[in-house]
Amino acid sequence: MNSIITLDHVSKTFKGKTAVDDLSLSIEEGSVVALLGPNGAGKTTTVSMILGLQDPTEGTIRLLGGKPRDTAVRDRIGAMLQDVNVIEGLTVLETIDLFRHYYSKPLPLQKLVEISGLEAEKNKRASALSGGQKRRLGFALALAGDPSILFLDEPTVGMDITARQHFWETVRGMAARGRTIILTTHYLEEADSIADRIVVINKGKLIADGSAAEIKASTNQKTIYFTAGPGLTPEMLAGIGAITDVTWSGRRVKIISPDTDQVIFAIVQRQLDIKDIEIHTGGLEDAFQFLVQQ
Numbered sequence: 001m002n003s004i005i006t007l008d009h010v011s012k013t014f015k016g017k018t019a020v021d022d023l024s025l026s027i028e029e030g031s032v033v034a035l036l037g038p039n040g041a042g043k044t045t046t047v048s049m050i051l052g053l054q055d056p057t058e059g060t061i062r063l064l065g066g067k068p069r070d071t072a073v074r075d076r077i078g079a080m081l082q083d084v085n086v087i088e089g090l091t092v093l094e095t096i097d098l099f100r101h102y103y104s105k106p107l108p109l110q111k112l113v114e115i116s117g118l119e120a121e122k123n124k125r126a127s128a129l130s131g132g133q134k135r136r137l138g139f140a141l142a143l144a145g146d147p148s149i150l151f152l153d154e155p156t157v158g159m160d161i162t163a164r165q166h167f168w169e170t171v172r173g174m175a176a177r178g179r180t181i182i183l184t185t186h187y188l189e190e191a192d193s194i195a196d197r198i199v200v201i202n203k204g205k206l207i208a209d210g211s212a213a214e215i216k217a218s219t220n221q222k223t224i225y226f227t228a229g230p231g232l233t234p235e236m237l238a239g240i241g242a243i244t245d246v247t248w249s250g251r252r253v254k255i256i257s258p259d260t261d262q263v264i265f266a267i268v269q270r271q272l273d274i275k276d277i278e279i280h281t282g283g284l285e286d287a288f289q290f291l292v293q294q
């Protein structure tokens with residue numbers, strides 16, 4: 001397979017604080033890669049260095065056989081970043097058409113309006129769109145040049161369910177046409193369903209890399225849910241071995257553990273007041289929680 005993006009020992013430091021720490025990564029053409037990590041892990045900084053918006057402090061980045069800022073490279077990449085800056089005074093249609101002119105082989109205007117799902121708003125000023133609508137416009141702008149590589153930085157934040165479905169359908173269609181897609185998201189179920197490769201970074205370092213199935217299998221985490229009776233306090237769960245994480249949502253408790261038998265045994269032995277127990281094999285979220293706590 002062809003490597004379309006290569007990061008070689010890339011680091012980025014802001015005033016002595018390391019945001020990306022010696023990251024090496026090779027991304028193959030046609031893959032859909034989800035870049036995951038907790039807040040501040042360095043995802044956006046990584047994407048913005050690949051896009052040439054920031055320079056690495058150390059290391060090199062190559063994409064499409066060139067450097068991020070090469071004109072020929074920029075012609076083939078599209079990006080939907082967290083803030084969509086619309087140009088004051090232009091309508092949705094005019095904004096899309098303006099972006100088409102930045103590229104040598106743009107998609108047809110009508111196709112991009114369909115992608116945005118903003119047919120009814122196309123003659124509205126772009127600045128008057130709602131937050132979710134602006135993001136849909138941002139998506140159409142990212143696709144204006146029919147890019148070979150598409151970057152999506154937390155793309156579905158603020159989108160309603162229908163917009164999300166429409167969005168992922170379009171992204172799946174692009175993946176099926178062999179486009180390379182790099183996305184960051186905090187919605188792990190989205191990453192699980194769309195990405196063929198998951199890269200987890202934490203504190204600027206790569207900590208896991210593989211398919212969702214490989215990552216889940218490697219961490220071997222399972223989940224126990226139960227409802228805590230009135231007498232149960234968080235302190236009573238302290239000291240039980242093999243617990244990766246505990247979350248309380250009201251009286252409903254979620255425990256992530258590599259050994260649910262051991263946890264259940266300890267709960268029974270301590271005669272803790274719980275009911276409605278459910279045990280699930282671990283999802284990507286459980287694997288993720290485990291990885292970032294290491």
Ligand SMILES: Nc1ncnc2c1ncn2[C@@H]1O[C@H](COP(=O)(O)OP(=O)(O)OP(=O)(O)O)[C@@H](O)[C@H]1O
Nearest residue numbers: 014017018019037038039040041042043044045046
């Ligand atoms: N321009 C900047 N100046 C100083 N520090 C920065 C700058 N940009 C990012 N950082 C710092 O670098 C670290 C990584 O930030 P980054 O935005 O890449 O994380 P992220 O993984 O995208 O987080 P989130 O999920 O919250 O978007 C953070 O500690 C952040 O405060």
